[in-house]
Amino acid sequence: MSKQRLINFSAGPAMLAAPVLQEIQNSLMNWHSQGVSMLELGHRTDAFYQMTQTCKQDLKILLAVPDTHDILVTPCGASLHFSYLPLNLLGKHQVLDYADTGYWSKKAMSQAQKFATVKLATQVQETNNIRIAPSTTWALNKDAAFLHYTDNETIDGIEFNEVPVSPYAPLVTDMTSSILTKALPVEKFGVIYAGAQKNLGIAGISMLIIDKELLARCPNTLPDMFNYQVIAQNDSIVTTPPTFAWYVMGLVVAWVKAQGGVTFFQELSAQKSQHIYQIIDEDDFYINDIHPDYRSRLNIVFRLHDAELEEKFLAEAAEQGMIGLKGHKAKGGLRASLYNAIDLTATQQLGQFMCEFRQRYG
Ligand SMILES: *Cc1c(COP(=O)(O)O)cnc(C)c1O
Numbered sequence: 001m002s003k004q005r006l007i008n009f010s011a012g013p014a015m016l017a018a019p020v021l022q023e024i025q026n027s028l029m030n031w032h033s034q035g036v037s038m039l040e041l042g043h044r045t046d047a048f049y050q051m052t053q054t055c056k057q058d059l060k061i062l063l064a065v066p067d068t069h070d071i072l073v074t075p076c077g078a079s080l081h082f083s084y085l086p087l088n089l090l091g092k093h094q095v096l097d098y099a100d101t102g103y104w105s106k107k108a109m110s111q112a113q114k115f116a117t118v119k120l121a122t123q124v125q126e127t128n129n130i131r132i133a134p135s136t137t138w139a140l141n142k143d144a145a146f147l148h149y150t151d152n153e154t155i156d157g158i159e160f161n162e163v164p165v166s167p168y169a170p171l172v173t174d175m176t177s178s179i180l181t182k183a184l185p186v187e188k189f190g191v192i193y194a195g196a197q198k199n200l201g202i203a204g205i206s207m208l209i210i211d212k213e214l215l216a217r218c219p220n221t222l223p224d225m226f227n228y229q230v231i232a233q234n235d236s237i238v239t240t241p242p243t244f245a246w247y248v249m250g251l252v253v254a255w256v257k258a259q260g261g262v263t264f265f266q267e268l269s270a271q272k273s274q275h276i277y278q279i280i281d282e283d284d285f286y287i288n289d290i291h292p293d294y295r296s297r298l299n300i301v302f303r304l305h306d307a308e309l310e311e312k313f314l315a316e317a318a319e320q321g322m323i324g325l326k327g328h329k330a331k332g333g334l335r336a337s338l339y340n341a342i343d344l345t346a347t348q349q350l351g352q353f354m355c356e357f358r359q360r361y362g
Contacts (some may be wrong), residue, residue: 009336010324011154011178011299012198020251038247040107041238052235055250062253062261063179065186067211072208072228073236073246078104078195082111085148085172085191086227090116091217093145096242097121097169101132101149101157103330104174108148121147124158131291135164144169145217145257146190152161152178153166154198155328156334157301163188170214176297179207180253180340182270183262183333196245199298199339201252205245256340265340272338273297273349279351285358303333307362310334321354 008015009133031038041048056071065071074080079330080115085108086096096116098109102124112118121138124130139252147166152159153176164171170190179194186192190211197203210228218229223337224238231238257267280302288295288302304310313334317325327333336350 003119004321005265007342007349008324009338009342009350011335011337012195012330013203014324014337014339015341016201016248016252017255018151020248020255020341023251024248026342029345031287033093041243043237043243044261048243049235051250052237052246055246055253058253058257059207062163062257063184063186063192063209068212069186069189069209070212070215070232072210072231073241073249074206074208074231075204075239075242076206077197077203078174078193078206079107079111081174081193081208082108083114083305084226084228085146085193086112086115087222087226088218089170089190089214092144095141095144097138097140097144099132099135099149100124101146101158101160101166101172102153103328104152104153104155104176105148108150108174112275116145119144121149123229124156128155128289129291130158130289130294132158132160132294135162135166141168144255146170146172147272148172148174151175154296154299154337155301155335156290157288157296158290159298159336161293164243170211177296177337177339180256180262180265182266183300196249197335199252201249202245204242205249209250230343255285259340269297269338269340272342272344273300274340275344275347275351276300276336276354279354283358283362285362286354294356298338300336300338301331301333302325302335303327306361307333312361313357314359317350317353320349321355322350 019056028037059071094117096112096118098118099121109118120132149167175192176195177198180199193208196205214231215229218227224230280288284305286302324325325334327335
């Protein structure tokens with residue numbers, strides 16, 4: 001017999017809600033009485049097209065996407081958008097503004113630099129009280145093609161608690177690890193993008209919301225597969241899409257809607273993260289270096305005062321059915337990712353383990 005399902009606190013690919021997995025299992029052989037599996041369903045069939053349209057409509061409702069913006073789906077992870085964004089949106093501009101708040105911002109900048117001059121709008125300093133400077137103090141360029149920021153730094157555990165003000169250029173944000181966890185003024189954004197494997201489903205696919213006006217900037221010299229305008233004109237089916245990943249995204253989005261939407265998960269997310277941060281802050285057994293105003297609700301990054309104990313922490317957590325708590329290799333330490341599929345009970349189980357572990361070794 002295989003063991004029971006574990007609580008997976010991994011940063012991504014991440015845990016899926018049980019009803020989503022159950023639905024996949026139930027309809028794997030025969031999807032919606034089509035007589036074929038979703039794994040076998042043609043991407044040009046009406047049934048598949050309807051599925052993509054429902055997914056889009058659900059996302060539009062959940063994120064309150066206005067008619068000025070389109071929702072695209074692309075067959076890639078978030079990292080490819082680090083290149084697609086400048087390729088599509090540079091237009092006649094030469095400069096791009098980037099806020100550097102950690103690992104994924106730096107990755108995004110490293111790719112943008114291949115196509116344009118990247119200027120630093122702000123940079124988070126590594127201290128023991130890490131903050132993001134308010135956007136009113138950022139160095140911004142009047143002629144920048146866009147201003148890019150990473151809403152939630154999955155590896156560093158830093159999150160924006162407000163939308164930066166961008167007086168000149170369209171605002172572009174990577175929300176791979178925070179999409180569907182907070183209400184957004186979508187109309188203020190040029191682009192919002194997210195890889196699926198954290199809060200939207202499984203690996204292999206990304207979702208991108210774009211201001212339709214920006215589509216005019218996409219150069220027709222770009223390969224069609226890279227071109228946001230061509231992708232938009234073809235309902236995001238320029239090539240055979242990762243049909244199964246799209247299907248799973250549709251299920252996740254429907255599940256989020258059924259649970260109570262973004263409002264529900266925003267409240268839950270605050271509750272879950274506060275629970276764990278409170279335990280961390282009780283004394284200095286657990287350490288988190290982020291100023292409370294900029295702590296991520298989704299990825300709680302922490303260390304033990306005695307680093308030698310970290311292996312023990314991971315081993316004992318695993319014994320209790322909790323995995324995925326090791327920090328990213330670039331950062332070390334520990335990390336608990338609390339995406340939407342991690343409920344309050346699972347979070348409390350982690351909290352209780354953290355308290356007991358401290359009692360045993362503190
Ligand atoms: C995981 C992650 C990425 C990279 O996603 P890929 O799908 O592996 O390309 C980029 N940005 C953020 C914020 C992430 O969390």
